[in-house]
Amino acid sequence: MARTLSDEARRILGLFEDVTGATGLDCLVYDDRVVVLVARGDMGEAIGPGGEHVGEFEERLGTDVKLVEDATTPGDFVANALAPAAVYNVTVSENGDTVAYVEVDEADTGVAIGADGRNIEAARALARRHVDVDDIELT
Template sequence: MRIKLNTEDIMRISLFEKMTGADVIDSTSDDEKIVFVVKEGDIGAAIGKGGENVRNATEKFGKKIDLIEYSEDVKQFIKNIFAPIEVEDVWTKKFGDDLVVYIRVHPRFRRAIIGDKGKNIDRAVDIAGRLAGVKNIKVVAGLRKDNDKKPKQEEVPEKAAESSKNVEAEENQ
């Protein structure tokens, strides 16, 4: 794993490590957010008690902070990239030297996985490419293998839960 970091990245990583005590493996940023990939097992330190470290870093850097826990297991790493959205299944295929990852998510979460104008999926491919050699991530929207018609309520993010309640109310009328 060979990552190229510029001076700004190195300074940002160093400051975040000092603030949190977590070991940072990689970092990327854009106009809206900074993403830190932390060593496996360091996610708790990176978040801090009650999210304090994330709040402090958000204030210090002036951008939203996303944290991803690294894993040597590519499938687990991909799940970590998209957390807290549940990725139901992950599988990989090699095409020559290219590693392509396929993820199955509930259809309700497809838009959140891809993001506005593909921003979330592009960021995920960038991070997974830098650290795991992934060339592309393909999203397959489908229901659970156990044929549940809906995800369990605790798995639905807050906004999705509201929209599912509206759909259920409409279905019951």
């Protein structure tokens, strides 16, 4: 899967790696926040002690940052992308399009969707780019 990063996204990933010491694999840039895909196993380093690393990164960027950890399976990837929502199960179905059906704790449905749908849209964008999932639907 070829992914094209804008100059701004490449600059942000470089800053992310300099500040946190973790590996950033992808970056989605929105008006009000940045979503960084972090290499599997690097999330602790990205966050840092007491949130120190991600806090400094947010301060230097001047915007909110959401970190998503990469995963080895599409189901785990989608669950990570929807965190901190409690995801019970992810079923990936391929009938023409590949759709991930996600069972989320009822109390966390709003967290998974996010304000104006921003969390689920970011999860969909990352899933399309990294695990060939065309859509994510909450059940």
